[in-house]
Amino acid sequence: MLGVHAPHNPAHTWRDFSVHIATIVLGLLIAIGLEQSVETVHNRHARHQLLEDVHEELESNQMKDRMTQESLASLRVYLASLNHVLMEKRSGKAVSIDPALDTRRAMSPLYGSSMSAWESAKESGRAALLPSKQIRLYDRFEMQLGYRRDAITAFEQA
Numbered sequence: 001m002l003g004v005h006a007p008h009n010p011a012h013t014w015r016d017f018s019v020h021i022a023t024i025v026l027g028l029l030i031a032i033g034l035e036q037s038v039e040t041v042h043n044r045h046a047r048h049q050l051l052e053d054v055h056e057e058l059e060s061n062q063m064k065d066r067m068t069q070e071s072l073a074s075l076r077v078y079l080a081s082l083n084h085v086l087m088e089k090r091s092g093k094a095v096s097i098d099p100a101l102d103t104r105r106a107m108s109p110l111y112g113s114s115m116s117a118w119e120s121a122k123e124s125g126r127a128a129l130l131p132s133k134q135i136r137l138y139d140r141f142e143m144q145l146g147y148r149r150d151a152i153t154a155f156e157q158a
Helices: 014-090 117-125 130-155
Strands: none
Touching: 014 117, 014 130, 117 130
């Protein structure tokens, strides 16, 4: 906190008064400038950290998406073979695979993506450090993940 103190000697002339006022104004300007510089550096660091956190989370989401696609592809193959076995049974042919004993029937998990770093940034107000286009982009991505999460939940409950 800044404190302005009275001069030790009273100002007797306009020149003394002007020097005293100029000294106070200059000191205040320096203090404000330093405070703004510190805040700018802090905001730059916070923005960089936010972008790094969101980038790491997006990379993790890409890996989870690949694993989910592999799980769904495996499920698709299993369902196709199960359909083939059912068609053979209906036509009276001997079935070589007992579906109840097939180990593939345990479905691989579907991996959910998240945007927790972005959600946290919005709640704390750090999201405001980013340009508005980037904010809208991350908001849209978060919305799409919500749709995807809802679809996975509906699929798993079906």
